[in-house]
Amino acid sequence: VGVSVRVATGEPAQARSVRDREGSEIEFSRVVAFSDGVFAIAITLLVLALEIPVGVDDLGQELRDRGSEFFAYGLSFAVIGSLWIDHHRFFGVLKGFDGRLMALNLVYLAFVALVPFSSSLLGSYASQSPAVIVYAINMVAISVTFTLQIEYARRAGLVEPGSEYDAGLTAESIVIPAVFAVSIPIALEVPGETPYVWLAIPILMRIIDARRRRLSRGG
Amino acid sequence: VGVSVRVATGEPAQARSVRDREGSEIEFSRVVAFSDGVFAIAITLLVLALEIPVGVDDLGQELRDRGSEFFAYGLSFAVIGSLWIDHHRFFGVLKGFDGRLMALNLVYLAFVALVPFSSSLLGSYASQSPAVIVYAINMVAISVTFTLQIEYARRAGLVEPGSEYDAGLTAESIVIPAVFAVSIPIALEVPGETPYVWLAIPILMRIIDARRRRLSRGG
Amino acid sequence: VGVSVRVATGEPAQARSVRDREGSEIEFSRVVAFSDGVFAIAITLLVLALEIPVGVDDLGQELRDRGSEFFAYGLSFAVIGSLWIDHHRFFGVLKGFDGRLMALNLVYLAFVALVPFSSSLLGSYASQSPAVIVYAINMVAISVTFTLQIEYARRAGLVEPGSEYDAGLTAESIVIPAVFAVSIPIALEVPGETPYVWLAIPILMRIIDARRRRLSRGG
Amino acid sequence: VGVSVRVATGEPAQARSVRDREGSEIEFSRVVAFSDGVFAIAITLLVLALEIPVGVDDLGQELRDRGSEFFAYGLSFAVIGSLWIDHHRFFGVLKGFDGRLMALNLVYLAFVALVPFSSSLLGSYASQSPAVIVYAINMVAISVTFTLQIEYARRAGLVEPGSEYDAGLTAESIVIPAVFAVSIPIALEVPGETPYVWLAIPILMRIIDARRRRLSRGG
Numbered sequence: 072v073g074v075s076v077r078v079a080t081g082e083p084a085q086a087r088s089v090r091d092r093e094g095s096e097i098e099f100s101r102v103v104a105f106s107d108g109v110f111a112i113a114i115t116l117l118v119l120a121l122e123i124p125v126g127v128d129d130l131g132q133e134l135r136d137r138g139s140e141f142f143a144y145g146l147s148f149a150v151i152g153s154l155w156i157d158h159h160r161f162f163g164v165l166k167g168f169d170g171r172l173m174a175l176n177l178v179y180l181a182f183v184a185l186v187p188f189s190s191s192l193l194g195s196y197a198s199q200s201p202a203v204i205v206y207a208i209n210m211v212a213i214s215v216t217f218t219l220q221i222e223y224a225r226r227a228g229l230v231e232p233g234s235e236y237d238a239g240l241t242a243e244s245i246v247i248p249a250v251f252a253v254s255i256p257i258a259l260e261v262p263g264e265t266p267y268v269w270l271a272i273p274i275l276m277r278i279i280d281a282r283r284r285r286l287s288r289g290g
Numbered sequence: 291v292g293v294s295v296r297v298a299t300g301e302p303a304q305a306r307s308v309r310d311r312e313g314s315e316i317e318f319s320r321v322v323a324f325s326d327g328v329f330a331i332a333i334t335l336l337v338l339a340l341e342i343p344v345g346v347d348d349l350g351q352e353l354r355d356r357g358s359e360f361f362a363y364g365l366s367f368a369v370i371g372s373l374w375i376d377h378h379r380f381f382g383v384l385k386g387f388d389g390r391l392m393a394l395n396l397v398y399l400a401f402v403a404l405v406p407f408s409s410s411l412l413g414s415y416a417s418q419s420p421a422v423i424v425y426a427i428n429m430v431a432i433s434v435t436f437t438l439q440i441e442y443a444r445r446a447g448l449v450e451p452g453s454e455y456d457a458g459l460t461a462e463s464i465v466i467p468a469v470f471a472v473s474i475p476i477a478l479e480v481p482g483e484t485p486y487v488w489l490a491i492p493i494l495m496r497i498i499d500a501r502r503r504r505l506s507r508g509g
Numbered sequence: 510v511g512v513s514v515r516v517a518t519g520e521p522a523q524a525r526s527v528r529d530r531e532g533s534e535i536e537f538s539r540v541v542a543f544s545d546g547v548f549a550i551a552i553t554l555l556v557l558a559l560e561i562p563v564g565v566d567d568l569g570q571e572l573r574d575r576g577s578e579f580f581a582y583g584l585s586f587a588v589i590g591s592l593w594i595d596h597h598r599f600f601g602v603l604k605g606f607d608g609r610l611m612a613l614n615l616v617y618l619a620f621v622a623l624v625p626f627s628s629s630l631l632g633s634y635a636s637q638s639p640a641v642i643v644y645a646i647n648m649v650a651i652s653v654t655f656t657l658q659i660e661y662a663r664r665a666g667l668v669e670p671g672s673e674y675d676a677g678l679t680a681e682s683i684v685i686p687a688v689f690a691v692s693i694p695i696a697l698e699v700p701g702e703t704p705y706v707w708l709a710i711p712i713l714m715r716i717i718d719a720r721r722r723r724l725s726r727g728g
Numbered sequence: 729v730g731v732s733v734r735v736a737t738g739e740p741a742q743a744r745s746v747r748d749r750e751g752s753e754i755e756f757s758r759v760v761a762f763s764d765g766v767f768a769i770a771i772t773l774l775v776l777a778l779e780i781p782v783g784v785d786d787l788g789q790e791l792r793d794r795g796s797e798f799f800a801y802g803l804s805f806a807v808i809g810s811l812w813i814d815h816h817r818f819f820g821v822l823k824g825f826d827g828r829l830m831a832l833n834l835v836y837l838a839f840v841a842l843v844p845f846s847s848s849l850l851g852s853y854a855s856q857s858p859a860v861i862v863y864a865i866n867m868v869a870i871s872v873t874f875t876l877q878i879e880y881a882r883r884a885g886l887v888e889p890g891s892e893y894d895a896g897l898t899a900e901s902i903v904i905p906a907v908f909a910v911s912i913p914i915a916l917e918v919p920g921e922t923p924y925v926w927l928a929i930p931i932l933m934r935i936i937d938a939r940r941r942r943l944s945r946g947g
Contacts, residue, residue, distance in 0.1 A: 098378070098382060101322065101326060101378060103539065104323065104326060104542065105326050105329065105330050105374065107539060107542060107543050107546065108326065108327060108330030108331070108334075108546060109330050109333065109334050110543065111543055111546030111547050111550060112330060112331055112334040112335075112546070112550055113334055113337075114547065114618075114622065115546075115547050115550040115551055115554065115622045116334065116335075116337070116338070116550075116554075117622070118551075118554070118622055118623055118625050118626050119338070119554070119557070119625075120342075121623075121626040123558075123626075123629050123630055123633050130634055130637050130638075130639040130640060131638070131639040134639055134643065144619075144623070145619065148615070148619040148622070149615075149619075152615040152618075152619075155543065156608075156611065159536070159539060159540075163536060170375075173375065174371075177367070177368075177371040180333075180371075181363075181364065181367040181368075181371075184333065184334045184336070184337055184367070185337055185340075185363070187337050187338075188337050188340040188342075191342050192342055195342055196349055199349050200350070201349040201350040201353055202349060205353065317816070317820060320760065320764060320816060321816075323761070323764060324764050324767065324768050324812065327764065327765060327768030327769070327772075328768050328771065328772050331768060331769055331772035331773075332772050332775075335772065335773075335775070335776070338776070339780075389813075392813065396805070396806075396809040399771075399809075400801075400802065400805040400806075400809075403771065403772045403774070403775055403805070404775055404778075404801070406775050406776075407775050407778040407780075410780050411780055414780055415787055418787050419788070420787040420788040420791055421787060424791065541758065542761065545758060545761060545762050545765065546765060548762065549762050549765030549766050549769060550765070550769055552766065552837075552841065553765075553766050553769040553770055553773065553841045554769075554773075555841070556770075556773070556841055556842055556844050556845050557773070557776070557844075559842075559845040561777075561845075561848050561849055561852055568853055568856050568858040568859060569857070569858040572858055572862065582838075582842070583838065586834070586838040586841070587834075587838075590831075590834040590837075590838075593762065594827075594830065597755070597758060597759075601755060
């Protein structure tokens, strides 16, 4: 809230108008570079969750016991990498941006930058409900704020006409938050098995994609 | 001080002359990229203040008890994000830069890069005066060094004529340091409630902005 | 696996086609910038493995006792630096990229971003087999995923014809994983001496290079 | 050593030739961006040396007792900032680069990326000789490897003729390593006062600069 208010009101009228992508390539690329920086830093900070054992006798056993830390590292690297690719594609069809989109992007990035924390929590407490729930909530928050960006840009006419993001909510944008939201009550009962529920996401994505291709071939 | 002396005196005469933005686009963009890098890293390092509990029985309770850490994360993400947007806008109207502006920018960045520390302190000791005061002082230092940059650039003729930064001190540049400075004595008495005082900033910003728009419509 | 599935299937048909480097310079440069960011952050995070002693009487002795931490820092800085140069050269001859290459690149980067962990482990437990083996496995994984990228790009016709990466597997791409793989059983017996085995890599590289130059002179 | 051997020998003959700056702007800018990334990350990691007190009664007193940590932060921010400006100027007059210069640049960056460690050591043990000596050695290593880069580039004809770096060793490049080298034996006796010796650097710089300007006016 703080950011959106600040950004939306702190700008003089002329600066709030939509900036054309061609006309101010430097400014647009600076927003992209800043976002990419946050993605790259967050993805690389994931490694800090892998703690170095201190004063351990059987180092091999100790490392094997930390399987869930390595699992959380791999999962979160895949998550942030996928988010970056999606962000990459979305910004690729933007014709311009305004202060409000920049603010929404910042709120989105705040949840992306939180992943090293929730990933570390998941790695350390993989069998406890609160850790799994925090991870799922973080994912829902990321999905929702990303969808908000797309919807805002679409309605404000900032998306290139005819591009994939011009058609409104896609099946993909619903699958991710829905699966994570559904997994929250499950995590209250069987936290250790909840990540298997998340596997539904790539499977559903594959089905949606196969169907879409069949349709586009049919057309 | 060290930096400004070093930069101001260590450069041969020809290098100290104003560099034109068009003429040396690479060099200008390198300063911008460096500043953006510091912003992106500082904003992403905020997450390291969220510590992973060690050997905790009731993880859910533990996380709820750390509400002030999450509050500090959100607040500081909004703060650094807003600072970056302002920096973005200021550099957007710069015609060029010289060694002294680069030095002032470095001093400013030193205070921006300090935010992960003062934010972490605020998150851990939200109810103790010294933590709140350190945060407020950090904000005052950032505001003052940003205003110094603008004022220097304006007097040195480095700002595009007619741009918003060409008109001297704006109401915004006074509101932020003033509210934080006023909050310091308050933090000595009621540190836990001081952040509510800071809420005056977005409210005052909104008022200033509404008034300006009324004026520009009137003209 | 998660990433490759997500990326390979989540893209609509038109986006999966090969993107020409010239035609979408911004998108190509964004992938490059993201990769460079991960390299730069991982190489700079290595310093966090050098712990500051706490409450030590003889600081000089303490620092001398940590020789292996400084060795691991230097070794891993050289390793990540070399990897970056190789990546730099490979991307220099790419004509374009597609979703699958982007996914392979992400898996590769996940192992590069892991180096600060395995380097820190090596620095702290230089004389214990598991630490040396983890380091060697990390290096094998990096080499293999880098070779997979090259092979995929070559077969998909994404490499500039006649460039060094157009000729299939080179001696270099076999030397690095082979030496590290061979060193794993050695590390089970004499972990402290295993890094000397790794010295075979620069020596073999020098021999291969001298031979190639003799051949190219002969032709 | 590892890096320079690897880079110098691992490249096929055609890649080792000097790359012209104009001809391969992307590659040149990638080296610059990587170096800038390391500078920006190292300078922002300095904040991690400022530890958050744990379980402290008098937080204000605790923070005042850590004056040397804040001093080390400010000093090292000024140092890395100055190094970045110098690197910026040097790369600004480069006509091209080759593998060996890239390797020298990496060794230089390895010492720059070490500053967060030696700075943290200095902040925690400001009154102990080993900490002050490690800091001084780090500075000498940075100065020497920077001078090696300049000298190599000059001899290899990579520097623009007539530029400030075309004239051989300058007074500045001798002052910094000399003062830090001289301070090492002093740190054995009076470590706490050694930073005052370092103040000679900005003073000498100012004298050299004033003299040069007098000469250039005279000519």
